[in-house]
Amino acid sequence: MCGFVGIFGKNDVAADIYTALLTIQHRGQDAAGMVTYSTRFNLKKGNGLVRDIFKEKNFSYLKGNIGIGHVRYPTIGKGTVEDAQPFLVNVPYGMSLAHNGNVINFYSLQEKLEDERLRVLNSTSDAELILNILADELTHQIPFAIRGVFRAMDGVFKRVKGSYSGVSIIKDKGMIAFRDPHGIKPIIFGRKGDSLGFASESIALEILGFKIERDVLPGEVIFIDMERKIHHKRLREEKHSPCIFEYVYFARPDSVIDGISIYEARLRLGKELAKRVREESPNIDLIVPVPDTSRAAALALSEELGIQYREGLMKNRYIGRTFIMPYQKKRQESIRMKLTPIKQELNHKNVLLVDDSIVRGNTSKEIIQLIRESGANEVHLAVSSPPLRYPCYYGIDMQTRGDFIAADKSIEEIRKLIGADSLIYQTQEGLVKAVSGKLDMKFCTACFSGEYPVSLSEIDREHIERDRNRKQDF
Numbered sequence: 168m169c170g171f172v173g174i175f176g177k178n179d180v181a182a183d184i185y186t187a188l189l190t191i192q193h194r195g196q197d198a199a200g201m202v203t204y205s206t207r208f209n210l211k212k213g214n215g216l217v218r219d220i221f222k223e224k225n226f227s228y229l230k231g232n233i234g235i236g237h238v239r240y241p242t243i244g245k246g247t248v249e250d251a252q253p254f255l256v257n258v259p260y261g262m263s264l265a266h267n268g269n270v271i272n273f274y275s276l277q278e279k280l281e282d283e284r285l286r287v288l289n290s291t292s293d294a295e296l297i298l299n300i301l302a303d304e305l306t307h308q309i310p311f312a313i314r315g316v317f318r319a320m321d322g323v324f325k326r327v328k329g330s331y332s333g334v335s336i337i338k339d340k341g342m343i344a345f346r347d348p349h350g351i352k353p354i355i356f357g358r359k360g361d362s363l364g365f366a367s368e369s370i371a372l373e374i375l376g377f378k379i380e381r382d383v384l385p386g387e388v389i390f391i392d393m394e395r396k397i398h399h400k401r402l403r404e405e406k407h408s409p410c411i412f413e414y415v416y417f418a419r420p421d422s423v424i425d426g427i428s429i430y431e432a433r434l435r436l437g438k439e440l441a442k443r444v445r446e447e448s449p450n451i452d453l454i455v456p457v458p459d460t461s462r463a464a465a466l467a468l469s470e471e472l473g474i475q476y477r478e479g480l481m482k483n484r485y486i487g488r489t490f491i492m493p494y495q496k497k498r499q500e501s502i503r504m505k506l507t508p509i510k511q512e513l514n515h516k517n518v519l520l521v522d523d524s525i526v527r528g529n530t531s532k533e534i535i536q537l538i539r540e541s542g543a544n545e546v547h548l549a550v551s552s553p554p555l556r557y558p559c560y561y562g563i564d565m566q567t568r569g570d571f572i573a574a575d576k577s578i579e580e581i582r583k584l585i586g587a588d589s590l591i592y593q594t595q596e597g598l599v600k601a602v603s604g605k606l607d608m609k610f611c612t613a614c615f616s617g618e619y620p621v622s623l624s625e626i627d628r629e630h631i632e633r634d635r636n637r638k639q640d641f
């Protein structure tokens with residue numbers, strides 16, 4: 168999971184891109200970057216949070232009315248500063264690109280590109296790969312024409328497999344926005360007067376005063392020319408499979424993706440979960456969310472069951488989301504630093520904790536322990552999504568089966584391991600029904616169901632899993 172923003176305005180866009188990046192910081196805390204174009208590309212990127220990378224002095228050279236920003240959460244690649252986005256190339260045009268997602272045939276494509284001596288990659292980032300493939304496709308479309316951009320993007324869609332939504336600038340030609348043929352990752356299109364913008368989440372544009380026009384469609388390419396005239400074409404019409412985990416966990420509750428409000432989806436997840444809690448009927452007198460993502464689900468669950476809702480855990484906002492910190496050690500160390508119990512609320516109570524998901528189980532175990540230490544009589548856990556069992560190859564840091572406690576354990580075994588009095592999961596049907604609401608939508612649910620919208624070759628799967636294991640050993 169990463170986040171990006173691209174703005175083509177009338178005046179300098181760097182300050183707006185900075186604000187938008189702060190708004191989507193939750194999508195990646197590993198690195199941040201920005202490129203603007205004036206008479207040349209002006210680039211600033213590095214490892215760390217947005218507020219740490221960009222200093223006031225940087226804005227004196229981040230000039231230009233067209234720009235791209237990115238926050239990174241590493242999936243493929245080493246996660247070094249060389250892998251930070253956006254990337255630049257010079258041939259056939261000066262170009263820049265940033266994306267969100269994961270190219271699942273990265274290793275095959277990289278080998279082919281280098282074997283054929285077409286291009287040399289200087290990083291292990293799939294954004295650099297996509298940019299070079301796009302540049303390679305554009306060399307076959309000289310002289311420049313808008314239909315050539317669509318043909319080049321068609322070539323990208325043919326060659327690049329996986330999930331990738333992103334934006335690219337072509338020097339003195341315009342800005343391209345694209346979404347992979349299955350539309351796995353989000354990309355929203357908005358407008359403020361003469362300014363046009365794209366972002367991973369609607370809130371990143373709305374905070375700047377943009378009005379949301381629509382989502383970019385799966386397999387669609389939007390090209391904004393130098394007069395800021397919009398040209399768009401849907402090049403592929405595969406089954407739309409947006410990531411359902413965006414609604415469960417990743418996206419901000421104040422965002423809307425593919426027409427579905429994240430907050431409302433989470434309320435509905437709570438309502439659905441209430442059915443499961445009623446079936447299991449644990450003895451509870453208090454509902455407590457694990458902050459922040461499960462608040463809406465816990466609130467709806469409490470309303471549905473008529474059981475008191477309390478904030479029993481406080482979050483230290485200045486420590487990153489544990490789930491997306493890159494390495495296991497950091498994750499384990501930071502859970503107790505991140506959450507503290509309000510003992511007065513928990514003492515002598517039978518608590519039903521509500522969380523959005525269980526990945527490895529370490530977090531749940533520690534939180535349950537914390538609640539018990541605070542004097543709770545019983546600690547039950549209800550989870551607003553089903554058991555995570557299958558790797559995600561599309562941009563989330565759970566790419567090996569070893570990442571999941573539910574991969575080879577029954578619910579009863581998990582309950583014992585995490586130390587809960589009872590453990591209640593959402594069903595798969597409940598998940599899809601809650602997220603889609605009244606819309607007739609299909610989703611990528613691969614990490615829950617094992618049904619992958621884009622298949623992966625055995626060689627590429629081995630490469631990805633080896634890469635992940637190497638990072639965990641780091």
Ligand code: SF4
Nearest residue numbers: 410411559611613614
């Ligand atoms: S596998 Fe899961 S996390 Fe990955 S894109 Fe699909 S739904 Fe999202």
